[in-house]
Amino acid sequence: MKKTIHTDEIKKSIAEIIENINFTAPDEIKKLFQDMKSRESGSAARETLQILTENIEIAEKDSIPLCQDCGSVIIFLSIGQDVEITGEYLYDAVNHSVSDAYNRLYLRKSIAADPLRRKNTGTNTPAFIHADIVSGNSLIIDIMLKGGGSENMSAVKMFLPTDSEDKITDFIEEAVISAGPNPCPPIFLGIGIGGTADVAMLNSKKALLRYPLEHNPDPFYRDLEIKIFNRINKTGIGPMGFGGDNTAAGVYIKEAPAHIASLPVALNLNCHSLRKGRIIL
Amino acid sequence: MEWKRIYTPIDDNVIKNLRCGDLCLITGRVLTARDKAHERIEQLIASNEKLPVELNGEIIYYSGPSPAKPGFVSGSAGPTTSSRMDTYSKMMFNIGIKAMIGKGKRDNFTKELIKEYKAVYFSSFGGAGAYLSRKIKSSKIIAFEDLGSEAIHELILEDFPVVTAIDIYGEDIYEHAVQRYGGI
Numbered sequence: 241m242k243k244t245i246h247t248d249e250i251k252k253s254i255a256e257i258i259e260n261i262n263f264t265a266p267d268e269i270k271k272l273f274q275d276m277k278s279r280e281s282g283s284a285a286r287e288t289l290q291i292l293t294e295n296i297e298i299a300e301k302d303s304i305p306l307c308q309d310c311g312s313v314i315i316f317l318s319i320g321q322d323v324e325i326t327g328e329y330l331y332d333a334v335n336h337s338v339s340d341a342y343n344r345l346y347l348r349k350s351i352a353a354d355p356l357r358r359k360n361t362g363t364n365t366p367a368f369i370h371a372d373i374v375s376g377n378s379l380i381i382d383i384m385l386k387g388g389g390s391e392n393m394s395a396v397k398m399f400l401p402t403d404s405e406d407k408i409t410d411f412i413e414e415a416v417i418s419a420g421p422n423p424c425p426p427i428f429l430g431i432g433i434g435g436t437a438d439v440a441m442l443n444s445k446k447a448l449l450r451y452p453l454e455h456n457p458d459p460f461y462r463d464l465e466i467k468i469f470n471r472i473n474k475t476g477i478g479p480m481g482f483g484g485d486n487t488a489a490g491v492y493i494k495e496a497p498a499h500i501a502s503l504p505v506a507l508n509l510n511c512h513s514l515r516k517g518r519i520i521l
Numbered sequence: 522m523e524w525k526r527i528y529t530p531i532d533d534n535v536i537k538n539l540r541c542g543d544l545c546l547i548t549g550r551v552l553t554a555r556d557k558a559h560e561r562i563e564q565l566i567a568s569n570e571k572l573p574v575e576l577n578g579e580i581i582y583y584s585g586p587s588p589a590k591p592g593f594v595s596g597s598a599g600p601t602t603s604s605r606m607d608t609y610s611k612m613m614f615n616i617g618i619k620a621m622i623g624k625g626k627r628d629n630f631t632k633e634l635i636k637e638y639k640a641v642y643f644s645s646f647g648g649a650g651a652y653l654s655r656k657i658k659s660s661k662i663i664a665f666e667d668l669g670s671e672a673i674h675e676l677i678l679e680d681f682p683v684v685t686a687i688d689i690y691g692e693d694i695y696e697h698a699v700q701r702y703g704g705i
Binding site for chain 2: 282283284287288291292294295296298299302303304305306307308309310346347348349358360362387388389392417420421422424474475476477478480481482483484511512513
């Protein structure tokens with residue numbers, strides 16, 4: 241059955257998510273921080289996890305952004321093919337909503353209009369929008385706020401199809417060690433495996449949309465996630481890189497079919513502040 | 522763990538006694554500067570112009586706070602990644618800064634300069650901007666106002682938490698962290 245969705249409704253939903261994820265963290269993340277603290281042996285690391293816990297409490301109480309880097313706004317739209325969108329041009333509606341929210345909520349505007357000339361747009365737009373057409377009559381809006389420090393630690397490598405799993409996990413571990421303290425660990429690590437270079441990169445970000453405590457539904461990739469998680473947490477980097485047992489808070493793989501000659505592996509590192517939200521219209 | 526209280530302007534003897542890994546609470550004045558402010562300072566020096574603010578003896582905090590909402594002293598104000606400012610380290614030490622606060626690794630050249638100039642590099646807590654905003658007792662823009670959040674802000678801190686990341690002996694907390702586990 242067809243469904244009509246007006247862009248005013250989409251704008252309202254986007255504003256709601258942006259407000260929610262800049263100032264609050266879900267219960268499962270708070271629980272995750274407690275669990276990390278209870279098994280942390282590094283002393284500066286424990287202090288760090290305590291401060292990060294209090295940071296969430298203060299952000300929620302005073303509506304102060306969790307981080308001064310209120311991020312690039314990354315928006316994933318899964319548009320059901322039986323949805324008709326009315327009102328403004330969809331991408332304009334998205335950007336208007338982002339701009340209004342960043343202005344109204346005293347959020348930092350961190351987008352340069354041009355990569356080389358670097359003038360700030362002053363609105364935190366454009367948002368980075370990825371749209372997929374899916375079956376059905378729903379519109380799923382997923383939003384992530386991505387800080388520059390962790391995004392700068394992204395990596396991609398084209399492996400040989402015959403390369404071993406160990407070789408891939410070596411690459412991942414080396415990338416995480418090389419990033420060290422910069423992406424603000426404990427990190428949530430998104431891994432895109434397969435597809436083309438661009439698909440792998442996008443999947444490394446989409447992987448982070450999963451429920452934080454959930455593993456890949458395929459037992460093969462679930463085991464690989466656990467293996468990578470354990471390796472990363474043995475590097476010693478720890479919270480904020482001060483040394484400790486919690487370098488990764490979660491590891492998420494999103495796999496895709498690949499060309500017989502290709503095996504791309506892409507990494508998207510997210511800081512300890514996994515600011516994301518979803519609304520289904 | 523014990524927290525050491527330190528006050529600005531930071532004394533050479535205090536710096537000398539700090540060791541990598543020491544937890545400190547800073548009280549007093551620091552100045553924010555990040556990518557764009559450093560670039561401006563470089564341009565002014567290159568054209569022999571006077572800097573809009575005296576930096577001798579100061580602590581530079583790599584931070585671009587979010588806007589303060591009405592009734593609040595500061596918006597969210599955590600550290601940004603320090604390594605982007607590594608190329609300006611020599612210039613900043615030449616002007617006389619005594620310490621930097623940021624987050625993450627520094628390059629080897631900056632590490633050598635920290636030893637040479639008997640300075641110190643602190644890391645604060647990335648992603649704890651709301652918590653850290655409460656340690657800021659006043660905030661005002663004192664230079665490069667057109668840069669917005671990237672302008673130079675004068676912050677008066679009270680018990681602002683940092684970790685000594687690189688001390689004047691060149692010891693580096695991030696290297697210690699991975700070495701202890703037999704990593705790289």
